[in-house]
Amino acid sequence: MGNDIVISVQNVGLRYPSGHGLSFWLHDGYWALKDVSFDLHHGETLGIIGRNGAGKSTLLRLLCGIYSPDRGAIVSTTSSVSLIALQLGFNRLFSGRENAVLSGMLMGRSRQFMWSAVQEIREFAELGEHFDMPLYTYSSGMRARLGVAVAIFAAADVLLLDEVLGVGDITFQKKSSQTIRSLIRSERSVVLISHNLTTIKDLCDRVVWIENGISCMEGPPDQVVTAYATAMEK
Amino acid sequence: MSNRSGARRDDAVRELAETGRPRRAIVNYFDPRYLNVAFFLAFRTMKQESLTMYLGVVWWFLNPFFMMVVYYFLGTVIFKTRTSNYAAFLLVGLVTWRWAQSGVTACAGAIKSNIQLLRSTYMPKYVLILKEALVATQRFLFGFAVLLAFLYVSMDYSPNWAYIYLPVLFAFQFLLILAAGSFFAPLVPLVPDLQNVLNVVLSGAMFLSGVLWSRDHLPEQYHVYFDINPLAILIQEYRRILLDGQPPELGLLIWFAALALAVLAVSHLVLKRLDGILVRIVP
Numbered sequence: 295m296g297n298d299i300v301i302s303v304q305n306v307g308l309r310y311p312s313g314h315g316l317s318f319w320l321h322d323g324y325w326a327l328k329d330v331s332f333d334l335h336h337g338e339t340l341g342i343i344g345r346n347g348a349g350k351s352t353l354l355r356l357l358c359g360i361y362s363p364d365r366g367a368i369v370s371t372t373s374s375v376s377l378i379a380l381q382l383g384f385n386r387l388f389s390g391r392e393n394a395v396l397s398g399m400l401m402g403r404s405r406q407f408m409w410s411a412v413q414e415i416r417e418f419a420e421l422g423e424h425f426d427m428p429l430y431t432y433s434s435g436m437r438a439r440l441g442v443a444v445a446i447f448a449a450a451d452v453l454l455l456d457e458v459l460g461v462g463d464i465t466f467q468k469k470s471s472q473t474i475r476s477l478i479r480s481e482r483s484v485v486l487i488s489h490n491l492t493t494i495k496d497l498c499d500r501v502v503w504i505e506n507g508i509s510c511m512e513g514p515p516d517q518v519v520t521a522y523a524t525a526m527e528k
Numbered sequence: 529m530s531n532r533s534g535a536r537r538d539d540a541v542r543e544l545a546e547t548g549r550p551r552r553a554i555v556n557y558f559d560p561r562y563l564n565v566a567f568f569l570a571f572r573t574m575k576q577e578s579l580t581m582y583l584g585v586v587w588w589f590l591n592p593f594f595m596m597v598v599y600y601f602l603g604t605v606i607f608k609t610r611t612s613n614y615a616a617f618l619l620v621g622l623v624t625w626r627w628a629q630s631g632v633t634a635c636a637g638a639i640k641s642n643i644q645l646l647r648s649t650y651m652p653k654y655v656l657i658l659k660e661a662l663v664a665t666q667r668f669l670f671g672f673a674v675l676l677a678f679l680y681v682s683m684d685y686s687p688n689w690a691y692i693y694l695p696v697l698f699a700f701q702f703l704l705i706l707a708a709g710s711f712f713a714p715l716v717p718l719v720p721d722l723q724n725v726l727n728v729v730l731s732g733a734m735f736l737s738g739v740l741w742s743r744d745h746l747p748e749q750y751h752v753y754f755d756i757n758p759l760a761i762l763i764q765e766y767r768r769i770l771l772d773g774q775p776p777e778l779g780l781l782i783w784f785a786a787l788a789l790a791v792l793a794v795s796h797l798v799l800k801r802l803d804g805i806l807v808r809i810v811p
Binding site: 310311314315316317318355358359360361362363373375376377384385386387388392395396397399400402404405428 | 556559561564565568569572576644645647648649650651717720803804807809810811
């Protein structure tokens with residue numbers, strides 16, 4: 295594990311509007327994140343834990359640039375970031391193949407490179423003939439598998455995984471956690487959200503605990519997970 | 529690597545301390561990859577469209593063809609007392625007008641209609657505005673091909689050498705669509721009613737843009753209203769090429785192109801400023 299910082303999050307706050315349109319500026323809305331700070335290092339796997347609604351998924355969207363912070367700063371040294379979450383899908387009308395190419399292009403790979411990589415992506419994601427069907431015919435597990443496969447073959451520098459490790463059958467679960475382990479050995483950085491504390495302890499180098507939009511604890515997995523589990527039981 | 533990221537981080541902390549302004553994770557807003565993505569999205573959208581209809585690509589010709597048949601009837605049978613070439617006059621105006629209308633509408637609604645994609649991954653919002661403009665342009669080009677055939681087959685306007693100026697007018701119009709579309713694109717999520725207002729205004733604007741009449745039909749004192757409408761001028765110049773076989777007069781259009789570039793620049797400042805917020809305020 296290197297010490298180079300890939301993404302640095304400093305006292306970040308983010309709010310959602312209470313209504314639509316201009317209400318974002320007229321009312322204060324809801325602060326989903328209030329004060330979050332941590333660094334993601336090159337080649338490390340960082341776990342994020344917290345209760346439902348603590349702001350974990352919002353944080354991932356901040357990390358990949360979909361949202362901008364309303365307070366604080368996020369500095370990243372890469373634009374090759376891939377967000378993988380169950381309810382997300384790129385273009386519903388495009389086929390898996392087209393979505394794979396699109397997603398890879400957005401991570402900074404060339405179109406030619408992606409068209410040549412699609413066969414491997416298809417095999418890894420175990421999509422078979424579904425690969426050429428539109429994305430709206432996919433189950434959420436299939437979409438997540440596609441996302442993981444694209445991120446691996448397009449070699450995203452940073453992978454943001456939102457509760458996707460439990461996806462698929464046991465074989466695919468095994469394969470994806472093996473892949474995560476190989477990513478840990480490689481140069482990639484991974485941010486992992488999971489409610490499964492065993493997974494977090496198994497895979498992560500460091501863990502950040504977020505409570506009510508505030509990063510309240512950061513450290514080695516054992517310590518943070520134990521503290522979190524104790525707090526949850528109260 | 530270590531030094532670079534360390535330096536960037538220090539820069540950001542200093543900037544934050546000095547300006548108090550939040551800073552985000554974007555690396556390069558104008559990365560060339562985004563231009564490629566816009567073309568990829570446009571091209572694949574057209575392909576999807578041709579695959580999901582049973583008649584596929586044929587619709588790209590059939591749609592404008594049916595519209596032209598209706599207006600040809602209107603021009604030759606109902607308004608035959610006006611000018612003898614009224615049908616041709618009307619069709620040129622209509623086809624080019626529809627490109628502007630559909631293009632501006634699609635660009636203005638680009639963020640809302642692509643919100644699913646924008647919530648899944650980061651891309652600058654201009655990518656989708658450009659994509660919508662490209663898709664509208666592709667439809668127009670098919671319609672324009674049908675128009676040329678129509679003019680030749682049923683109205684004896686054979687191709688003339690002034691056609692070489694057509695790409696210049698296309699470029700002007702594309703720029704106008706992009707500028708107007710980029711102007712409205714960040715405003716529509718802020719004030720959703722704007723989409724309806726825009727639809728009403730655009731359908732009304734057809735009657736003000738010389739689709740149904742020309743500058744000469746207007747009394748002298750109203751000519752100024754014609755001359756401040758870039759679309760009316762464009763349509764007039766299309767007619768000059770297609771119907772009169774004359775090269776277009778570009779004088780006024782060049783001023784409007786400069787204005788469009790200015791609008792485009794300002795709109796993109798707004799889009800960039802709201803880049804990480806627009807996704808949150810679309811319902």
